[in-house]
Amino acid sequence: MTILSYDSTLEGFLTTVFEIFEFKYQEPQIIKKDDLQHNMFATPIEIVTDITKSDRVIKKLTDQLQNDGVRTLIYAFLSEKVGVEDLLYKVIHYAVANKSKNIMKDFSNDAVLQVSQLTKSVGREKHRMEAFIRFELLKDGIYFAKIDPDFDVLTLIVPHFKNRYQDQKWLIYDLRRKYGVYYDLNDVEIVEIDLDKKLLKSDSEIYSDSEINYQKLWWEYFDHTNIKERKNTKLHVQHVPKRYWKYLTEKKIF
């Protein structure tokens, strides 16, 4: 067995894949550098991220699996699931061994199926973020939202919000991974900052004058659009799992 460690980035992972083929490492196991302490008895090979190598892997995979297949692999990678690297390597290995087929459709292969299920979960989380993010208008005119997604989907949702909100500044901040994306009316950039305490705590003085009024109007609307005779809590919670309630203005207590 060969243990290879990389820097947790997608490019790092793809570089690792490249080198496995390049140096014909046997029985590779891929781990994140930060998780090294769990493996103190084996000496890992440290992979240095190399964009030319990762780009070549992407190009090769795109030729064989089309954009859709590559997208599936990237989504699964963003699940951050323990062991996802080995799973992805298995799929890539399977693809390389079957050059003539698009193996991403082979749902009877266990690794392919697992990857496609991870991709589905990540896609679902992405969609939920697009639905459940609630912006709050700050005094300085920025629409601000805090999120805490199960998977690292923040970069995936940028195109959606960039298309949608072109005439307002906005900032979406991932509390767990401590980075955000900020749109300044022209471009979106990734910002790695520690959030101001007032923003973290939703201190009322940070909001623009009308903000709380609109939140209350929305809260009221949500309450009145419900048909009480049809109450179905099970279905409600199935659609809006409780872990997302903290995002939602309509679930806030004023």
Add this chain to the structure above:
Amino acid sequence: MNYDKVKEKLEILADAAKYDVSCSSSGGNRKNTAKGLGDSSATGICHSYTEDGRCVSLLKILLTNFCIYDCAYCVTRKSNDIQRAAFTVEEVVDLTINFYRRNYIEGLFLSSGIFKNADYTMERLVRVAKKLRLEHNFNGYIHLKSIPGASDDLMREAGLYADRLSMNLEIPTESGLKLLAPDKNHQDMIKPMGFVKNQLIQYQEEKKKFKNTPKFAPAGQSTQVIVGATQENDFQIIQVADHFYKNFDLKRVYYSGYVPVSNDIRLPAIGAQVPLVRENRLYQADWLMRFYGFKANEILDKNNPFLDLEVDPKMSWALRNITQFPVIIQNASLEMILRVPGIGVKSAHKIIQARRFQNLNLEHLKKIGIAVNRARYFISVSNENSHLKFLNALNLKEIILSDTKSKFENPFSNQLSLLNDNSFLR
């Protein structure tokens, strides 16, 4: 803006609009060009769900609940003693924009009680949509209600600004309508629907010739029928739906279980149960017609006019057509795989893909996401399927029922527990 006043209106006019079940925001295709606000998501987004489990995608309100009609099934009927209110055009526009900017909604669903006359009302609705599109460069979703009897000119204008237009039949038969809403007739509803349908075709034709043809209601038309207010059977309802899908090219027919809002003796009394299971079965039948290749007369016929409440309509069809089974998964056509109970559209396509790589067994099907507990009675796979032996059993339905549990088995458990308790009733 006076928030307290708007809040009061919002309470009244959201309450009055909630019985319109459509909340779809899909099918819009407006793109945000020129740094405007909003971009339609082709698949639609549910931004929240009400406590009754319905999607909240649009700000769904009435412009006003003043109404000249007296439809017995409607909460805003003229004779009902309720608080009345009316939004101004500016208020609706302001609410829509501010909710949209905060990612609460995909857009606006604006309906209205009918005040003065049809055209006067329709003109106001159009004015809201026009202001949003032209003054605020808004590309979000707009669903406008077509007012029965509105003129062609207004309907044409409405189609230019709205993504979807809808006209609710409410009562599926003319006789039922005569009974409950004597001032209304189906002809007034069908005329604008027919006009919109023809416009849709015309704009599509022009689009082929001229690239810059403006959009006309890109998300199409829909309608709604109330279930359980009058005596129509499911066969009649499905026939009506089928007729409108075929002849008016509708995107959707919605079925709304009647929620009692009146003590009128012509209607179920206040407190009567909402027919949720029946409503659900009608939606399933609707899906069979639109996505599974079933014809209306395969689902129900004159001698068999009600949908089985115990099993879904596809299962019901399978039980009546047992000679069509078992379906051999490895080589059956897509059409036939779609007819197997427990196999959905996506799973059917996955089966077609996966079987090219190897012979599929029940384990594979389970992993693909098929409801194997229902499907296994009707399919033949590469390994042994012991459940197939029941296929010709006379009590197949009972066997399947004892094996599967419906999520609707006790939908009212949380509300009627007190009344179900005999000691309490005595």
